[in-house]
Amino acid sequence: xxxxxxxxxxxxxxxxxxxxxxxxxxxxxxxxxxxxxxxxxxxxxxxxxxxxxxxxxxxxxxxxxxxxxxxxxxxxxxxxxxxxxxxxxxxxxxxxxxxxxxxxxxxxxxxxxxxxxxxxxxxxxxxxxxxxxxxxxxxxxxxxxxxxxxxxxxxxxxxxxxxxxxxxxxxxxxxxxxxxxxxxxxxxxxxxxxxxxxxxxx
Numbered sequence: 001x002x003x004x005x006x007x008x009x010x011x012x013x014x015x016x017x018x019x020x021x022x023x024x025x026x027x028x029x030x031x032x033x034x035x036x037x038x039x040x041x042x043x044x045x046x047x048x049x050x051x052x053x054x055x056x057x058x059x060x061x062x063x064x065x066x067x068x069x070x071x072x073x074x075x076x077x078x079x080x081x082x083x084x085x086x087x088x089x090x091x092x093x094x095x096x097x098x099x100x101x102x103x104x105x106x107x108x109x110x111x112x113x114x115x116x117x118x119x120x121x122x123x124x125x126x127x128x129x130x131x132x133x134x135x136x137x138x139x140x141x142x143x144x145x146x147x148x149x150x151x152x153x154x155x156x157x158x159x160x161x162x163x164x165x166x167x168x169x170x171x172x173x174x175x176x177x178x179x180x181x182x183x184x185x186x187x188x189x190x191x192x193x194x195x196x197x198x199x200x201x202x
Contacts, residue, residue: 009066009067010056010066010067010068010069010091010093010097011066011067011068011069011093011097011098011099011185012068012069012071012084012087012088012091012093012097012098012099013035013038013068013069013070013071013099013101013181013185014031014035014052014071014072014073014080014083014084014087014098014099014100014101015031015032015033015034015035015036015038015070015071015072015101016028016029016031016032016073016077016080016100016101016102016103016125017029017030017031017032017033017072017073017077018076018077018159019074019075019076023159025161025162026158026159026160026161026162027103027145027157027158027159027160027161027162028077028103028158028159029103030101030102030103030143030145030173030174030177031100031101031102031103031141031143032072033170033174034101034141034143034174034177034178034181035070035071035072035101037174037175037177037178038059038070038178038181038182039055039070042055042057042070043055044070044072047071047083047086047087048090049086049090050071050073050082050083050086050087050090051073051074051075051082051083051086052071052072052073052074052083052086052087053071053072053074054069054070054071054072054087055070056068056069056070057070059182059185059186060182060185060186064186065186066185066186068185069087069091069093071083071084071087077124077125078124078125078128079128080125080128080129081128081129081130081131081132081133082128082132084098084100084129084132084133085129085132085133088133095133095135095137095138096116096137096138096139097139098133098138098139099138099139099140099141099181099184099185100126100129100138100139100140100141101140101141101143101177101181102123102125102126102140102141102142102143103123103143103145103158104121104123104142104143104144104145105121105122105145105146105147105154105157105158106121106147107142107144107146108144108146109144109145109146109166109169109173110144110166110169110172110173111143111144112141112142112143112144112173112176112177112180112196113142113144113196113197114139114140114141114142114180114184114189114192114193114196114197115139115140115142115189115193116137116138116139116140116189117135117136117137117138118136118140119136120136122154126140139184139189141177141180141181141184143173143177144173145157145158176196180192180195180196183195183196
């Protein structure tokens with residue numbers, strides 16, 4: 001991701017998670033892991049007027065690139081809405097140009113799905129973002145972490161680290177989610193869905 005000055009017409013891309021080393025390697029923080037992958041060697045800095053860190057840059061090849069504000073809230077997941085709404089207001093970014101990358105228990109691990117709007121599926125981070133923005137019509141990159149086996153508790157599942165089997169595929173999953181985010185921004189939702197929702201995508 002290359003650096004750039006602030007100009008209008010950006011996408012706001014937000015990787016969700018919880019702050020601090022205790023949560024860094026957990027399933028709930030997969031959104032922030034993807035954001036780190038997208039940032040590459042670019043360094044996150046403190047945001048103005050929002051509880052978040054961010055990096056501004058461009059994504060895509062020169063001449064066919066898009067400006068992007070890549071952010072990670074520094075609040076806990078359940079109160080992600082305030083930072084997202086504050087950044088959207090500061091950079092004058094409408095909901096349809098906001099992309100939220102998050103963990104998703106309703107799809108299997110090692111799967112990436114894209115959508116615009118819809119329900120939050122019990123995800124408290126998304127619920128708070130919807131409340132703060134006043135709309136559900138923002139883009140989501142849903143990174144599958146699956147449900148716990150048996151009657152396991154979902155909250156405990158997402159707040160636990162990936163198991164040894166999952167860790168072997170985790171780097172590829174993060175890379176795929178980052179690529180899907182780029183495709184969503186550069187090519188649009190329909191084309192990106194056709195690519196990443198197909199069996200051939202993996």
